[in-house]
Amino acid sequence: MKITLMVWRQKCCKEQGKIEKFVVDNVEEDMSFLEMFDILNERLILEGKDPIAFDHDCREGICGACSMTINGVPHGHEHGTTTCQLHMRKFKDGDTIYVEPFRNKAFPVIKDLVVDRTAYERIMQAGGFVSVATGNAKDANNLPISKENADLAMDAAACIGCGACASSCPNGSAMLFVSAKVGQFALLPQGQPERKRRVLAMIKQMEKDGFGGCTNMYECEAACPKNVSVRFIAKMNRDYLRASLFTKSK
Amino acid sequence: MNLDAKIPEGPLADKWDNHLFNMKLINPANRRKYKIIVVGTGLAGGAAAATLAEQGYNVEAFTYNDSPRRAHSIAAQGGINAAKNYPNDGDSIRRLFYDTIKGGDFRAREANVYRLAQVSNNIIDQCVAQGVPFARDYGGLLANRSFGGAQVSRTFYARGQTGQQLLLGAYSALVRQIGLGTVTMHTRKEMADIVLIDGQCRGIITRDLLTGEVESHVADAVILATGGYGNVFFLSTNAQACNVTAAYRAYKKGAGFANPCFTQIHPTCIPVSGDHQSKLTLMSESLRNDGRIWVPKNKGDKRKPADIPEEERDYYLERKYPSFGNLSPRDISSRAAKEACDDGRGVASTGYGVYLDFADAIKRLGRDKIEERYGNLFEMYERITDDDPYTTPMMIYPASHYTMGGLWVDYNLMSNIPGLHVGGEANFSDHGANRLGASALMQGLSDGYFVLPSTVPHYLATNGPFEKVTKDHPEFKKAEAEVRDKVSRLMSIKGKHTPTYFHRELGKIMWEYCGMARNEAGLKKALELIPQVREEFWKDVTVTGDAQNLNTVLEKAMRVADFLEFAEVLVHDALERDESCGSHFRTEHQYPDGEAMRNDKDFAHVGVWEFQGVGKKPLRHKEELQYENVKFAVRSYK
Numbered sequence: 102m103k104i105t106l107m108v109w110r111q112k113c114c115k116e117q118g119k120i121e122k123f124v125v126d127n128v129e130e131d132m133s134f135l136e137m138f139d140i141l142n143e144r145l146i147l148e149g150k151d152p153i154a155f156d157h158d159c160r161e162g163i164c165g166a167c168s169m170t171i172n173g174v175p176h177g178h179e180h181g182t183t184t185c186q187l188h189m190r191k192f193k194d195g196d197t198i199y200v201e202p203f204r205n206k207a208f209p210v211i212k213d214l215v216v217d218r219t220a221y222e223r224i225m226q227a228g229g230f231v232s233v234a235t236g237n238a239k240d241a242n243n244l245p246i247s248k249e250n251a252d253l254a255m256d257a258a259a260c261i262g263c264g265a266c267a268s269s270c271p272n273g274s275a276m277l278f279v280s281a282k283v284g285q286f287a288l289l290p291q292g293q294p295e296r297k298r299r300v301l302a303m304i305k306q307m308e309k310d311g312f313g314g315c316t317n318m319y320e321c322e323a324a325c326p327k328n329v330s331v332r333f334i335a336k337m338n339r340d341y342l343r344a345s346l347f348t349k350s351k
Numbered sequence: 352m353n354l355d356a357k358i359p360e361g362p363l364a365d366k367w368d369n370h371l372f373n374m375k376l377i378n379p380a381n382r383r384k385y386k387i388i389v390v391g392t393g394l395a396g397g398a399a400a401a402t403l404a405e406q407g408y409n410v411e412a413f414t415y416n417d418s419p420r421r422a423h424s425i426a427a428q429g430g431i432n433a434a435k436n437y438p439n440d441g442d443s444i445r446r447l448f449y450d451t452i453k454g455g456d457f458r459a460r461e462a463n464v465y466r467l468a469q470v471s472n473n474i475i476d477q478c479v480a481q482g483v484p485f486a487r488d489y490g491g492l493l494a495n496r497s498f499g500g501a502q503v504s505r506t507f508y509a510r511g512q513t514g515q516q517l518l519l520g521a522y523s524a525l526v527r528q529i530g531l532g533t534v535t536m537h538t539r540k541e542m543a544d545i546v547l548i549d550g551q552c553r554g555i556i557t558r559d560l561l562t563g564e565v566e567s568h569v570a571d572a573v574i575l576a577t578g579g580y581g582n583v584f585f586l587s588t589n590a591q592a593c594n595v596t597a598a599y600r601a602y603k604k605g606a607g608f609a610n611p612c613f614t615q616i617h618p619t620c621i622p623v624s625g626d627h628q629s630k631l632t633l634m635s636e637s638l639r640n641d642g643r644i645w646v647p648k649n650k651g652d653k654r655k656p657a658d659i660p661e662e663e664r665d666y667y668l669e670r671k672y673p674s675f676g677n678l679s680p681r682d683i684s685s686r687a688a689k690e691a692c693d694d695g696r697g698v699a700s701t702g703y704g705v706y707l708d709f710a711d712a713i714k715r716l717g718r719d720k721i722e723e724r725y726g727n728l729f730e731m732y733e734r735i736t737d738d739d740p741y742t743t744p745m746m747i748y749p750a751s752h753y754t755m756g757g758l759w760v761d762y763n764l765m766s767n768i769p770g771l772h773v774g775g776e777a778n779f780s781d782h783g784a785n786r787l788g789a790s791a792l793m794q795g796l797s798d799g800y801f802v803l804p805s806t807v808p809h810y811l812a813t814n815g816p817f818e819k820v821t822k823d824h825p826e827f828k829k830a831e832a833e834v835r836d837k838v839s840r841l842m843s844i845k846g847k848h849t850p851t852y853f854h855r856e857l858g859k860i861m862w863e864y865c866g867m868a869r870n871e872a873g874l875k876k877a878l879e880l881i882p883q884v885r886e887e888f889w890k891d892v893t894v895t896g897d898a899q900n901l902n903t904v905l906e907k908a909m910r911v912a913d914f915l916e917f918a919e920v921l922v923h924d925a926l927e928r929d930e931s932c933g934s935h936f937r938t939e940h941q942y943p944d945g946e947a948m949r950n951d952k953d954f955a956h957v958g959v960w961e962f963q964g965v966g967k968k969p970l971r972h973k974e975e976l977q978y979e980n981v982k983f984a985v986r987s988y989k
């Protein structure tokens with residue numbers, strides 16, 4: 102296949118970026134989207150040019166590092182798929198594909214397709230945990246948890262923290278990401294003692310980092326490579342309301 | 352080289368408890384005064400950094416990823432072992448211990464492995480307390496599955512994403528400490544060297560991957576938890592950035608490298624499809640619980656799998672190893688697949704693949720049950736290959752996956768360099784010549800949550816307080832200069848090939864001559880070829896861009912440069928270990944039926960290598976292994 106790539110190039114966060122055109126021949130159907138970039142980059146290096154920078158690591162759809170906006174959609178149009186797991190058989194010979202970094206003002210571009218997602222780290226630091234130190238935890242089976250709740254918690258915990266939700270949202274909201282963590286713990290007995298504190302702290306940090314609010318556009322769910330459901334946002338909203346009403350603000 | 356393993360006195364079952372009591376402690380008010388550097392924030396490093404910070408130490412942690420949550424541990428699929436015996440099927444600490452020693456083909460230390468089995472139960476408790484959503488049954492209790500090399504169900508799992516959930520557990524403990532200000536987290540920083548002062552490890556040098564800045568960091572003790580070196584084969588199941596640099600730099604500074612030739616080839620990976628391939632994807636071993644492995648009985652049988660009748664199929668694992676069948680250990684299953692393919696009976700377009708068939712399981716249990724157990728793995732398989740494993744068998748082939756070898760450590764997980772501790776896949780300690788499935792996560796978390804947080808304070812209490820040093824110390828300045836010099840050398844070559852080209856060349860040599868089966872002639876050949884590739888690399892590599900900005904070519908070149916030196920140590924080890932054991936199969940040493948033939952008289956030891964200079968043969972030392980509780984036996988899974 103022959104593919105034309107229109108790729109966002111930006112030297113560093115302070116400089117202006119622009120789209121640059123590349124034509125890649127010999128793209129095979131079995132290649133992943135990133136393997137196509139590998140080939141292009143190998144060529145650019147041999148031409149003495151700076152290759153296109155992009156984040157990636159596991160290439161199995163689990164680390165959450167890869168982060169390209171493909172034809173306007175984070176991770177591309179293929180449902181429930183990360184960029185690294187997107188295969189070229191989903192495209193046609195002669196296609197032109199636009200590739201940009203994840204777009205959110207809380208994720209500044211570092212270079213080309215690489216963005217800075219430390220805002221997500223700060224949200225996690227604000228409350229994405231159960232406060233339990235390592236030590237003599239009680240026997241695991243002393244805490245039965247219904248299979249339904251364990252499974253639902255796992256659905257939420259499947260989030261890979263890639264940032265596609267916040268980058269697809271017209272409001273730039275990170276609600277799906279935050280609600281996945283809040284929702285996981287809200288479903289489990291371990292999460293109860295800090296339930297109110299957690300939701301307040303994480304949302305506060307989310308707002309502080311410049312993410313927008315949720316107006317139920319559901320773009321996040323459509324873009325999420327792990328199919329995390331917007332129901333977790335609804336649940337979190339209830340938790341948030343309850344926590345705001347019944348918690349004294351400090 | 353001092354290779355005293357410092358194994359505590361007393362009966363096997365009491366060693367760890369006695370040691371915990373005998374180790375020195377530090378008063379809570381004084382802990383803050385000690386700085387501990389943790390390099391790597393996967394399971395082992397993330398857990399250690401969080402736990403030491405909880406205790407009150409001043410921790411600085413480093414990773415080259417943009418977040419600790421993206422460490423390679425995230426990719427582990429199948430599960431984590433523990434001796435809980437919840438299913439009441441005969442498991443015990445002793446059995447987990449024995450299975451691990453036997454699985455490792457009698458090349459691991461008894462005391463370490465016993466401790467691992469003991470601690471395994473605490474890990475599950477700890478993870479549940481953190482909110483890790485392990486799979487449960489309808490009664491609300493934890494579910495278990497079986498893994499290779501065991502006849503009990505002792506593997507805990509969270510769908511096919513166990514590593515992700517365990518890492519997110521450790522990560523949550525870590526972010527909590529970062530938020531509290533007890534851990535300073537450095538992301539996108541790659542350790543480029545360690546620094547010794549008066550023989551003690553007193554810090555590290557890092558390179559900031561965004562700015563190119565080369566920096567010094569001083570500490571009282573350093574922990575390396577930097578993962579394995581499976582990417583020395585180029586194609587592997589490891590994440591793209593996994594590399595040997597941290598461990599290799601420590602080796603160059605005098606740390607012993609133990610058993611580098613013990614590299615695990617995993618039997619169930621998606622076969623190679625073309626030259627463009629950047630990695631091989633693992634299909635979790637848990638699939639072997641329900642999948643049956645087979646190849647056609649006849650050579651060159653090109654019919655569709657569904658058209659091959661039952662009697663013309665060879666379920667070779669069930670045939671050769673009736674008692675373990677499809678759940679035979681990894682080394683045995685991998686070699687059996689290779690044999691079948693070398694015999695011309697392989698499938699896939701390349702002839703290097705075997706079937707993993709779920710038709711029987713679907714008939715027996717129904718599609719829903721299979722979907723519930725392996726849904727996400729089936730989906731991943733379909734995405735990559737465009738084949739639907741519910742209706743046609745998967746195709747799999749072995750690939751480089753895990754490395755049992757690593758930096759030598761004593762019972763306290765300290766290397767032979769005082770102050771330098773090593774945890775997780777980066778050390779050599781617990782798996783001998785072959786690791787059993789679901790035991791790496793167990794070991795990483797055992798090291799991280801329980802062992803290092805006891806032994807590192809003991810080191811500090813016994814040896815501290817330390818003389819004050821600063822970044823201006825000449826040793827730091829010298830090490831910084833060396834890193835800068837390496838960067839500018841790489842930038843100035845401006846040759847004709849990319850770093851990836853050389854990595855691929857190296858990988859070909861390693862897979863061909865030092866892969867699943869090895870022999871003297873091949874290994875000697877590899878020892879001729881590797882230095883040639885290395886020489887060519889330093890003459891002809893090209894690194895574009897500049898060194899003061901994010902530069903992925905430079906990152907890669909730095910890592911490949913170290914692989915090109917390290918590979919030689921690995922091959923030396925494979926050559927000197929003139930026996931077959933576990934993952935290390937020397938074709939010269941096999942029984943008539945093709946099973947590995949160990950030589951306990953000459954090789955029941957750890958082979959530890961000491962650096963002598965690039966391109967010079969390193970010195971080999973031995974730590975003899977004492978077996979007081981188990982008897983050597985021919986490993987049989989028949």
Ligand SMILES: Cc1cc2nc3c(=O)[nH]c(=O)nc-3n(C[C@H](O)[C@H](O)[C@H](O)COP(=O)(O)OP(=O)(O)OC[C@H]3O[C@@H](n4cnc5c(N)ncnc54)[C@H](O)[C@@H]3O)c2cc1C
Pocket residue numbers: 390391392393394395396413414415416419422423424425426427428429430431432513514540541542543576577578579588589590593594596597633752753774775776777788789790791792793795
């Ligand atoms: C696909 C796959 C599936 C697996 N499934 C299982 C399973 O089901 N069960 C099981 O028990 N095991 C499994 N394993 C093995 C297991 O996942 C690993 O052995 C284990 O997670 C390693 O953990 P670690 O903490 O030692 O290292 P890693 O998770 O590899 O972490 C290494 C850390 O070190 C950092 N680092 C490395 N070098 C440097 C440097 N120079 N400077 C700064 N930072 C550095 C990295 O950024 C990272 O944070 C699997 C492995 C693979 C590849």
Ligand code: FES
Pocket residue numbers: 156157158159160161162163164165166167183184185186
């Ligand atoms: S590279 Fe890890 S999710 Fe894509």
